[in-house]
Amino acid sequence: MAENYLNYTPKDFKSDQEVRWCPGCGDHAILSAVEKALPEVSKELKYELERYVFVSGIGCSSRFPYYVNTFGFHGIHGRASAIATGVKVANPLLSVWQVTGDGDALAIGGNHFIHAVRRNIDINILLFNNQIYGLTKGQYSPTSPLGAITKTSPYGTVEHPFRPGELVIGAQGKFFARSLDVDVKLTSEILLEAAKHDGTSVVEILQNCVIFNDGAHSNITDREFREDRTIVLRHGEKMVFGKNRDKGLILNGLSLKVVKIGEGGFTMDDILVHDATNPNPGVHMMLANMQYPEFPVALGVIRNVKDSTYDDNVRDQVLKVMNTTKIKNMDDLLNSGETWEVK
């Protein structure tokens, strides 16, 4: 019998549960992207279906595990990173995927999120950023832009939002990528890269909540001008974008700058080549922070740097100590150190 992992199709990853997201919600497209990506991941990494575990917190996005036909854990609000960390440390052979919202990961779960990233535990975190609390019906979130009008900010928010990429890189993140819910192909391509990366991979997916924050990302996602307002970064390739692929990014002093190729004396040679593997976070941080209208919003794998992972370090340390110790079992331990005989 051929190995299963070679032959999966998206259908194998569909669960029998009825999908309950609102019609038109961006989550549906992300689910499709995951279903499309997993057979590829399996093929590439030789993962059988039972190796996948999807872990989530609470929120619309966190319903995700019920819809994937793998092992799944729907946790409590904000704690998915911690639960996923436990799963991975307990059994490092598992392929662990965390699905989380902007509230779940960055508000109530902010602490667990940054510490997972800092530890570089080998899990893949899919952060569905709709800049709103969907499940609780429309309160602002830590990614809602300053001034956003929501149910709990009728006069506009008065707080500055987090930029997830900046947070990830600030917490010494080694992998950060961004995609759009509507771009199923790009998302699934990125998910494969995330799976292949050893360590915490954070994939921010700009997601539309049709009910409570419709169009939050439409100024960059609309087909009409998507190519002019976003840039898809690929390792080793020039940072070029635009419908006519005539715009690019250059380094101007210590900042990035958009230039038109062939204008103002700029040629293709001036355009930066994307190096996702550079440990220095400087350019990655600038790329992750680019905002429309000054810049195109960066999509694709922005940062992908190798480093040791928490789960490997745990395993290696345990094995090392086990190999050198005289204490091989509980009886040995009980009788170790200072003891005396009573006759």
Added chain:
Amino acid sequence: MDKQNKIQELDEVVIRFSGDSGDGMQLIGTLFANASALLGNGVSTFPDYPSEIRAPQGTVGGVSGFQVHLGSKKVNTPGDYCDVLVAMNPAALKANAKWVKKGGMIIADADQFNEKGYTRAGYKTLDAVSELKLEDFKVIASPITTLTKESLKESGLDNKSIVRSKNMFALGMIYYIFDHPLNFTESYYEVKFKKKPQIIEANKKTLRDGFNYAANIHAIPNTYKVKAASPSKKGRYRTINGNTATAWGLIAASEKSGLPLFCGSYPITPATDILVELAKRKDLGVKTLQAEDEIAGICTAIGASYAGNFAVTTTSGPGLSLKSEALGLAVMTELPLVVIDVQRGGPSTGLPTKTEQSDLMQALWGRNGEAPMIVIAASTPSNCFDYAFMAGKLTMEHMTPVLLLSDGYIANGSQPWCIPSMSEFPEIKPPIVPEHTEGYMPYARDDEKLARGWAFPGKKGIAHRVGGLEKDFLKGSISYEATNHERMVKVRAEKVKRVQNFIPEQEVVGDAEGDLLVIGWGGTYGHLFDAVSEMRKEGKKVSLCHFNYINPLPKNTHDILKKFKKIVVCELNLGQFANYLRTNFDEFHYYQYNKIQGLPFTVVELVDKFNQILEGK
């Protein structure tokens, strides 16, 4: 060595070492206790230290104490009052004089009783004896600092290291007074300072000089000997404290279940040492994760449990509060999890280094929704091992979380322990779901325990989802159906209730009926046992019923209670267990004896109280 003094035999003796927190009192207390245990004495110890690591030197707030109780029989408590107090400075004397028995011996470092020392400790005069009314005590004021300096003047050590050795001089004096050989402690130095021969020699010399000094001054009228205990059990012994015993009990449960141990925790006094010990036990494959907070501690443990490890999280009261929501998740997902709460004085940050039993209600009920948990409590330092093991067995076989209560007193207290063999312990058989189980239903249960199966990710053919939302009774998929919810609430409660069929019956110390039943639970066992034994020797009809299994209570609890004329419930809180018993068995009248001082009971006060109740006062 001049041994002209006569040796007096004692059944038991209590010694309290006290000094500044930097004076090394915990160390010499431990060394003395270990040497005594090796000589075959019954031993019980209790450290009493300030929560500040370095409180201002010489102040009462910075006094650190260590009490050791030796007996020619098994001893159950560190003793109420001490026969001998070692006080390394005026503050230590001031803080501890009240714990010395009338007429007891006080050994003080005379060098520290100068104006500076007195002022720092807040004395009104420069005369401790009259200010603290110590005229009836045998006060031996020796210039311990000076003598130590003299002893080590040729050691080549710097002045600071020399002065730091004064604790060993004091220990030498105590060894003389209690007729202890020095060899155990000398070999300790050899192991501990293997790479520093200079320190080994210095410590040995001060210890010996202290010993000889005590032999030569004629201020010490008698030396004492506490005969070796005739232990009820032959075998190999070691000293163990409650936190180490807890850690080891968990590892034992892991070994018996064949599943790796995972501990996700956040440091907190007085529970930290369980994590510290488990972190050392990589040799036995233990994985510890020092989490970013208590919530992450328990959530990593829940994740690890889902993935098939034996998972635990350890904490104290404030940390348990943070874990509440996740406890509900463990109840709901019906996964094994041991949560250990080493109680300390509360509420809030409270008294971090002091003992109390005030988390019982939190353990029983501190969760949203109907979220029953198995609650058990250890009652001595060494039986922390047994109850940690049992917590592991119950959680893994019954597929529901277990909360194990310990407290600062038993966690830090130590006693000699007859080392068990792992062959004496039962197997642990979790209901692990085999690969490719035909028609696998995540929430299907066995008839006896109502435990669902434990299906590890990575196994073929049993992929499933769990979570905190209400579950369908069999499939485990989300269900908001009204009657299903009621059914699930009831089955989770019944599952915990049925644990009654798998725990031992409650035992009674003393007769099965009588005038007064003393009830306690958890770490107060030693004191209650001694108080009840003392009264029984006087012919009083008093028995002790001390609980380790709290939820569910042992089946025969009601039968025990109804056979006594009076019942008194003793606890280090305002009456939480008494109220729990009232909820369960409301036909009885419960007297209460409660103490909330951050300290254990004393046997004296218990006996007093019980006599009052017997006399109808």
